[in-house]
Amino acid sequence: MTEEITFALDIGTRTIVGVLIRKTENGYQIIDSAVREHQTRAMLDGQIHNVAKVAEAVAELKNELEAKTELKLKKVAIAAAGRALKTVTQTNSLELDKSRYIEEEDLKNLELTTIKQAQDKIHKSEKNTVRMKNNNNQKQAKEAVDYHFVGYTVRNYQLDGMNLGHLLGQRGKIMEVELVATFLPRIVIDSLLAVINRVDLEVEHLTLEPIAASHIVIPESMSNFNLALVDIGAGTSDIAITKKGSISGYAMVPIAGDEITEIISNKFLVDYNNAEKLKCNLLNKEKLELKTILGDQIELEKEEVLAAIETELDRLSTAIAESILEINSQPPQAVIFIGGGSLTPGLKEKFASKIDIIENRIGIRKREDLENIEGEITGVNTTQTLTPLGIAVLTRETDNKAVFIEVEVNKEQITLLTLTQPTIADALLAANIELKQLNPRPGMGITATVNGNLKTVKGELGSPAKILLNQEESKLQAAVNNGDQISFKPGLAGKDAEAKIKDLIPESDLVDYTIYLNETKNVIETQVFQNDKLVTLDTELIDGAEIKYTVPQTIKDALVQIMEVPAADFGKQKIEYSFNGQPETITDSKYFITTDAGKIVELDQFLKTGLKLLIKNKAKSDFTIKDLLKKKGNQEIHFYFNGSRLSVPDQIWSVEVNGEKVELDYQIEAGDQIRAFSRTLTIAGVFEYINYNISEKMKNKMEILLNGKVVDLKTKIKAEDKLKVKLNI
Template sequence: MIFALDVGTRKVAGLIGYFQDDILNVVDFDVVEHSTRSMLDGQIHDIKNVAKTIEIVRDRLERRNEIELKEVAVAVAGRFLKTVVVENEIEIPNKTIDEEIIRQLESGAVAKAPVSDETGTELHCVGYSVMEYRLDDFWIKNPAGHKGRKLYVRAVVALLPVQVVDAMISALHKAGLKPSFLTLEPMAALQISVPEDIRLLNIALIDVGAGTSDIAISKAGTIVGYDMVPMAGDEITEAIAQHYLLDFLTTEQVKRRIDKQETIEAVDVTGRKISIDRSSILDVVNPVVETISKSIAERIEKLNLGKPSVVFLVGGGAKLSVFRKKLSEALNLPEEYITLKTVENLNCVKSTKDNFIGSEYVTLAGIAYSSVSASGSIYDVVKINGEKVRLLKLGQTQTILQILTQKGFKLSELLGKPLPALVFELNGETRVIPGKIIGGKKIILNGSEAAFHQTVRNGDEIEILAKPEEEVYTPKILDFVKEINIEINGKDFMKIYPQVLVNGKLMEDLNYQILDGDKIVVKDINIDEIRKIVEEKIGYVSYTLNNETRSVKKMVLNLVNFVENDKEQRYIFEGRKVKIDDILHKQDKIFEIIFNGKTIKLKPKNDAVKVNGEYTSRDKELQDGMQIEQIYWQPIVADALAEIQLNIDEFKDYKIFLNGKPASFVDELKDGDEIKFEIIKKVQSNQP
């Protein structure tokens, strides 16, 4: 299905149709006037409003025909049109000339057109027409299928300022459309209304719109050139509006009735009803039409090097009979040689939709017709993933990125999605996680990997491959906090983390994804806190000691090493289970005793221990529920004798007195007690 738009100064017209047997079959069409004066002299000034008008036309056609329209053929006009004649010649030794060779020849010629004018304004090619081909220096109408040594072309190239083309493409994009074909309005009108078999005649075609009068001339079987006059129907409308004090829309309606009614009723801007007769309007209109006609005649005679044989008029502004009369006078041609071309009289157009009639639809039909044959195309043909596609050529060279965006690829899809840098604070220090690009496509140009900025030539092959998926790094608190590993007796016991505050609030989930601007505080844990955490993890054992219920940690720990790296802190403990001895009361009292007049000191010795009523070893492991009785050590006389290392075996008879009284070895001592040891008889020695 062909979708074409004629985006004019006053209105937007669109059609859908199909091409069969060299006939454009129009299925449906629609016309919508701009709500404001969004275009002047054929150039878009309000992109947003023009896009809205385009959307309305597209939506109506989609809704009525139950189709979706994404690509459109369009044409541009403009008051700053510049044309140049270019030439090119290529060698083709013993090779049959095909479409690819012809396109290469024509593209080489178009590439010689200037990229800017004398003021430095950047220019874009909006179309070209071949003036002549020569094969081995002989003129030939169509070189396709022939053989020769060299092929020559001369063509006329139409150029417009970059702003004109960009505005049209921007309006289409805002309306959700992509340009599938773009040409110059008079090229499209000439293509459909001046077929090749009559281009031998010297014909001037004038497309009179609202803002511009576009000119195209054929002679001797070729296109001589293109030009334009920045005056057309709007100048006539404005003259009527100013004379009769009418608003623009009312004036348009009055203008369209000039050739149909002798008297026209209207309401001026004051609200007063007025009656205007035809002769009065013609008095207002004639000077304006005469000025426009003289300007058109001057341009035609300059471009054609004389007056033409015939003039074809198309466009809504050409309908006034006075226009044909004044143009006849300006060109000094009989009025019968100036004819109005209407779309219903074109042999190559058929419409199944009623009312597709009039001169105003010729250019629209020409745009659709030209898009099929790519006549005067400013497109390159390349292959994208094996499929031949036609791409709008903006400027002399195009990059891979420009081509792919024309085809609807999004920049984020091609280049990848940029992730912004992440900035946060960690313990008062600013940390930055740099941004990066994720996703995107890998480009293969003619079999080799290429960059997006590389230029593309006609016939190139582009392959688009997805890049391998890349894991997106999302920073978490855990990435910036060292884990604390506790090792006991050579085995990992537990893992803990320091306390973390995020923006002043305690954050227990260390997998929290850090956000831009977060302020993070990590509170270090000292060894005492770590020891306490570990002991609480190990747990406690409960017991009674001398009828007093108590509890104590299950293990005795000793820190033997500490290791730290970028990822962790490791505390290495040696530990043993707590013993009964660890929980017994420790005595440090020293008893002073007087022995035979000399003071001696008795240091404490181990107490006796009973567990559940039975004596047991102090080295026994402490267990839950033990009933422990600690029997405190009390010195006796024998301890004093042992302290002075008195050997009783050396004495046959002796007496012991404690504080002046007879005593035995097992009598208990108190601090300050006095012991007297009397030797009665020693054991006799058998040695001589």
Template structure:
């Protein structure tokens, strides 16, 4: 991309316009190529990007078309943000300087930047209880001062004190970041960024006209941006979120049209007198512009009311005249309605197109009111007015970032679209298998903690950055999970001693319905079925069906029928009733309600505590399946708390 080339993008709610131009020797701005794309779907609402990928796709198409037309590789672009959620702040800043030295351009720029930073501090102090962090997006100088006297230009003069009064404009961080994300993903670099009403007014209303009290309204699809001039300066910016899309949606409801058909009809209202279209149920219409406008006059007047109220709020009275720009400004009856709401003669509200911009050529074919803002963005970028960027090196790539008062590592990561998940330790994949129909998970291994290095020093997301800082992120390193064998997840040797015979409680193991008798390596998502004897009751029914369960002891103690057998348990039949009675006399009994089931439990310990219940209920604690919930009488339980008769126990995974 030749240094003299200027590339600008106007990323609007309904269209994206790209322009490539250059200044000629006689200081005229020559448009070499332009490209316009309409959003096929609602990628943006009210000037805010919602579908970043959708916007990126269109911008890529525009870049390719412009590169083909110009034969140049485009790298740096000027952009602008819509006036959505903007804040304006007027501030005056003064500083002492060396009175023996001439004032340089750098001195003036430093003064302006300091004023912007102070304005930003004040804005953020006011908004401190909200979730927004505001960025400076542009400013307009109202006056310069030299030793208390107002002066047109400071450069070249000498004095002891210089000052500036400017109107700084701020937008929430989220608006800026979405624009930066689009430009970064396309592979471009932001050369300058401004606000759409700033760009528009600087080309639509010449400086000498700003002695008059004028209002410029840029009515786009998503927002209506307003700039007001008085006494030779721009005094304020404002916006409403009521704009062209409101008309499109109103037409869609009135005539049962899809959004794109309704948008096409809206555009044609300013071009044709008669319109033929078919609604979604097949009904044909043939109507005049007047008939259609009368149907939707309420929404036209709503736009007029809202922009008029904002003008009166910021200007204190009706201005001398109003200029309308933007694609939706051409809507029939809109300018007349605005004139009525502001109490102005109809001729004092006029639609302006790009033909009013002085010293420009190459837009003869398309010079409508929707081209003013894209041209203004290009010219703002060419003047390189703000120069509020710093350059940093991020993972070997040079990045330019809008220079607020406190650039941090996190700002660069947001700008470059760095995935925040990459700042967390990586983890090997979980191993999932199914045991007796229940999903089981062997958690993957945690990797090393990623490191942020700034200028060879360990840093963090809040580390402050300066021009030419070098940022490197060392990624997490993780070892792969070791694939388990069958016997790692199923206990094969689970023997008990039943009447002096060793019995393995595990009867059969099936993997995907096939009986397995040896230790094999498992595959992910494998289904394992284990048939085993779990309780004392199941054991007796398997081997001694004709004998009562009450006639058996486990490890010399009387237990409940649902006692969960464990490896090494000794089960013996009571042969001496006297011995049995002695055992019962030495045992204690507790009655509990466990997961809505009444249970009577015998035990020999001094006291029965909460954790003991897992010896008597069928509840698997061998693997995590969520958060373990333990309750006693509807309160959180403690593992070693003593239980009492009648306690209501809840044990479950959440």
């Protein structure tokens, strides 16, 4: 067979159609065709049940075409159908390490992991179904069906919550996709290939019947409409939904022409083949003659046969309508019927009432509607020729022909089926590689609050997977061919974050000083508490911990740390007492702090290494009666006594504390009851204050001079006065 001619086979439940076409300037030309009907029930509901019988029919058809055209047929294009075709709608998101421009590898990872989730979902569903059946019937226990992934269609992309037509080249962090993935049981493909291998043919292209039919039935001008294409064959009704220029969903209804044929067979007692002929004659005959299995020749009215199949026709219409609504969510804009079953009288009317579409939006496409194809396929009605022609044309217009190949993944032989050029991604899916291993998760981070501020320690990012194609480094989207060897080494997950306390505290806040207190050496350093427990800087950080730390800066901070007492203890203490019956309060420190040289130290003085301090508790307050009287406004005056300068209060006080007379240097204590009496300062008061005792004998011999004048003891004294005492002997 020359490269200019394409051989396509449509292996249906009742009929096998083979066609040879070539490309022309205006489209395509049918060179020749052949048709074979199965003589036994070798196929049911689109699935091959007897490989040998089907292969025998295909061989006859192939030989006929080779004889008519004098060509040697080596390659063939085929399409798969079957009631177990599954579609899964799956949504998945992928968060990048940071907001950045999205590359092709990112997009492939997203779509591939989403397909894997759909694959896992269908396998899980199948296993659950089989488990339930096995529990109900232990004698006929079955294994779960294995599925080929055959293609997918993206419905929607989102980036950071915004709907977008495509993600490649966009900038963002969180990618999301909704797609429809399609799967076929491996047995469907394997049985098809078994037939092809038996007749010494090689598969040039393999597709799905709905895809092939829609390729030629739906014109490009209608590709953006929401349409349903329904191919009603003998065993199955294949459904494809188109939206926005691509197929968005598939379905199979295991009800088709055979069910109607069986109703006729059972109702009128005719064998299956005669019942099939009777069904086909409903299109152009009002009276129908047939022979029953008992040998009787009978004549039937067309209306009598239509009445017999009405219930089954209603069931078929309902099943198709429900399947369309399930995968499309609403009635499509139009429905196109193809296949031999689409010509059944009354189908359009029944179907229109089930799906709420006006009848003129339901069409039946035939061979005559294809203007770009010359020639005819004889032996079947024209609606049955659309699928084989679609297979042939799709094969000619598809660049990638090698769609069924065998490759090696990690030294395991994998059979690979795709509807386009297969890639490494397809091979990994078929090998059931866990796709989370492509880009393993980064290690878990640690968070903590540090003095009220949230801090995060990130885990390691991990290493990506390593992919080799024929021992050379490659990528997911790289094309693969028959016999290729693929090596997949999973990526390594990132290590969870680990940190010590010191990792979260600025280096500038980590200080230490050496000081001496009462001749004892002490190291003062930054103190850290984790969840209220004092810890060292090398303590492991706990996830979610509350970290609090203080940086020592002053002498007060050092004393608090050394003595382990509250900072408030180094503040002024309140001392409450009463003065002349009125409550009063003073403040004073509990401690007396000096340097080793005796210099009084201020508590807010900054720390420095080598500082030497002395500290002692005060037994009593430093605050005296004299300090209190000064606070009350009592002032001192300066004067001269016998040439010496002296200071005395400007008033003379008599003070009692708790009922006892005290001196002015008495240190006030909490709770003291103080009473004080004052009098004007006189010369007699001065002598009393300075303890200058005058006896009665002296008084008679003493002469008192104030500022050079003779005065007595009752004379008042003022600042800067000059007082002299002379004794007259």
